[in-house]
Amino acid sequence: MPEKEDLLRFTTAGSVDDGKSTLIGRLLYDSKSIFEDQLASVTAASQKKGLDHLDLSLLTDGLRDERIQGITIDVAYRYYSTPRRKFIIADTPGHIQYTRNMVTGASTANLAILLVDARHGVVEQTRRHSFIASLLQIQHLVLCVNKMDLVGYSQTVFEEIISAYSDFASRMEIPDVTCIPVSALHGDNIVNRSEQMLWYNGPTLLYHLEHVQIANDTNHVDMRFPVQTVIRPQTQENPDFRGYAGKLVSGILRKGETVMALPSGFTSTITALHLPDRQTEEAFAPQSIVVELADDIDISRGDMLVRPANQPVISQDVEAMLCWLDNHPVHTGTRLVLRHTSREVKCVLKEILYRVDMHTLSRQENSQQLSANDIARVRLRTTSPLFMDSYRKNRPTGAFILIDEGTNVTVAAGMVV
Amino acid sequence: MTRKYRLNQLEELEAEAIYAIREAYAQFENPCILFSGGKDSIVVTHLAAMAFTPARLPFPLVHIDTGHNFPETLQFRDALVERFQARLIVGSVQESIDKGKVREEQGSQASRNKAQSVTLLDTLAEYGFDAALGGARRDEEKARAKERFFSHRDEFGQWDPKNQRPELWDLYNGRKMPGEHFRIFPISNWTELDIWNYIRWRQIPLPSLYFTHRRLCVRRGMSLLAHSPFIQLLATDRLEELEIRFRTIGDLTITGAIESPAATLDEIIDEVATSRETERGNRADDKRSEAAMEDRKKEGYF
Known part of the structure; x- marks a missing residue:
C-alpha cells in the first residue's frame, strides 16, 4: 500500500x-x-x-x-x-x-x-x-x-x-x-x-x-499528451500492439474519448489507457501512461494528442520571456536548437523586444544582444510548428529550453507569453 | 481539485522515473542499465520494464564484476535476467587487472572499488553504449546531491561537477559529441525510505542479503564486514558470528553489515525510518576521504 x-x-x-x-x-x-x-x-x-x-x-x-x-x-x-x-x-x-x-x-x-x-x-x-x-x-x-x-x-x-x-x-x-x-x-x-x-x-x-x-x-483542464515514444512489442503474444507512451502533462484523459493528433490533425478514439501496473478508465496529469487508439494513424515522438475542441496554439512564431544562462552572449539572428515537451526543432532568434533591467525591473528596448543572467522578451521562429500554451496557463506546454548547436550546452530557459 | 486527481509521493516518484527512462530510450541510440545487484538498480530495472510493457525490457543489464561478489547477488542477478528475458553483459575487473589496464591495490584495506571505474568505462566503450541508467540517488551522498537526471560524461568518462548543464523543468538535454556519453539517474529524487516503501508497495523481490541472517563477520574498528576469502585479517580484527543484514550491497570487501533482527519489509521500513545513520555510513569506499565519492565520480565511477 x-x-x-x-x-x-x-x-x-x-x-x-x-x-x-x-x-x-x-x-x-x-x-x-x-x-x-x-x-x-x-x-x-x-x-x-x-x-x-x-x-x-x-x-x-x-x-x-x-x-x-x-x-x-x-x-x-x-x-x-x-x-x-x-x-x-x-x-x-x-x-x-x-x-x-x-x-x-x-x-x-x-x-x-x-x-x-x-x-x-x-x-x-x-x-x-x-x-x-x-x-x-x-x-x-x-x-x-x-x-x-x-x-x-x-x-x-x-x-x-x-x-x-x-x-x-x-x-x-x-x-x-x-x-x-x-x-x-x-x-x-x-x-x-x-x-x-x-x-x-x-x-x-x-x-x-x-x-x-x-x-x-497542476492544470487539470487542458488535456495535453506529448508522445515520448511508441511501444510496439511485435511478439507472438502481442503481434499488433501499438501504444503511445508519454507523460500526461496536463488535463484528464478518459477511455472512449476522441482525441486529435498534432501535427497531422487526424482524430481517433482511445481504446485503452495503461498505468505502469494496470489499465485504467481515466488518467490524469502528471501520470506516465500508454495510450492505445482505435485507428492506426501515423504518430511518433514529438507529436501531441489533444482534444479537438481544446487545442493549443500551433505556430512557428514564438513570443517568449527568455532567461539567458550561458556565459557566451547571444545576438539576434543566431540559430539554436529548441526543446519543447518531447519535440526538438531548430529556431532563430528573430528579435529582442526588450531586456528587463534587473536593477530597476524596467524595460530596455533596442537590444541586439543578451548576456549571462539577462531576462528578455523575444521572438523566435522555428523550423516546424510547436504545440504550445502560454506558460501562465500551462507550465509544461509553455516551457522550453534552448541548446547551442556547437557545444550542445543548455543556454536558455524560455516561457511562452 | 479533489483528492481524486492527486498522486501520492510514491506514485509521483514512479511517474517521474518512468518519464526519465522513456526519455533516455528516445534520446539515445544504445542505452544500458548499470546493474549492481543492489536494491536501487533492482528498482530501476523494474521501473524500466514497466515503462515499456507489454514490450520486453529494451536495455541490456551491465554488471561490473569485481570478482568479490556475494554468491547471493550473482544468483539473484541471474534469476532476474531470466525473469525479464534481458541481455546480461558482465565487465570483469579481474580481466582488466590481467590485461594490465589497472593495478590491484595492495594491503589489508585493498579493494577493487576504484578499479571498477576502469572496467566500467572500457565495457561501455566496447559495446558502444551512449547512455547508462543507474540507481544513484541524490540523498545518498553529498556529491551525488549535485547530480542531474541526465548527467554528461566527456570522452574520458569524466564528470565535471562545477560545469554541469542547467537542468530546467523536465526538459532533459541528452545532446553530445561522438565518444561522449550520459549517465541517467531516474530515481534521483528518491530517498532510502522511498525505495523500501516502493519495494513493499510493488512487491519487488530482493536478494536475501537485505534480510536478517546469521553470518561470520569481521569486526574492524566501527565496521562490520562479512568474512570471506577476500578479506585479509588484521591482528586487531575480531571474528564473530552475528545476526546481521546489509543496508547497501556492493563488493564483499567494502559493504558494511548492520546488526539487525529485521526479517520482513515492514521491519526493515521501521528500522530505516528510525535509523540515526545514513545507509552509506559504513561503506569503507566512502570513508577514505571527505571527498571520496566526488573524486571517484569524476573518474567515471557510477
Missing part, C-alpha cells in the same frame, strides 16, 4: 549573508532530519576549519571546492520528511549566476522561500528574486524575515518590512505570499514557536510548509 503523504518541492533564494544555508540547516536539524554520521562529518569539518560552532552549511555544500571556499557553486538537492509530507529542497547559490541558479531551482518548485535580513529589509535582490519567482509562476512564496534576534525581535520592524514588501508584491503575479519572522541561528519560528515573539500569531515555517495547499498547481 502506498504512503498517503504527498510531495512539496521548494527552492530557496536570498543573498549570501541572509543566512540561507543556516535556515535550511536549522530546518533539517530541528526536524531531526540529520543523521549521526552526517553530523559527525560536519562536526569534524567544522573543527578542521577552526570554527567553534557547527557549520550547518556544510550539509548542503557537497563539493570539495564549495567546502574549501565556503560558497555554493551549484544547486544541491536535499530531502526530508515529516509525517505529513515529503520535501525536496533545491538549495541554490546566492551570489554568482543567481539568475541561472534560481531559475533552475524554481523550474521544478511549488514554493519559494525568500530570505531577507531584518536589519536591511526589502533590498534590490529581494525584488529580483520575487520577479523571477513570478516569472516562473511559483504559486506560493514565503518571505522569511531572518535575523530577528539582531533587531530585538521587534514587531514594528517586521511590520514595516511586510508592508514595504506587500506594496511591491501586489504588482507581481504571486497568488499566495506568507511572511514569517524568524531567527535561523537561534531557531525561532523555524520548527518551534519563538518565545521571543509572542506578538506573532502566524505559523512556523515548518508548519506552513506542511500545510500549504498545493493541490491546484
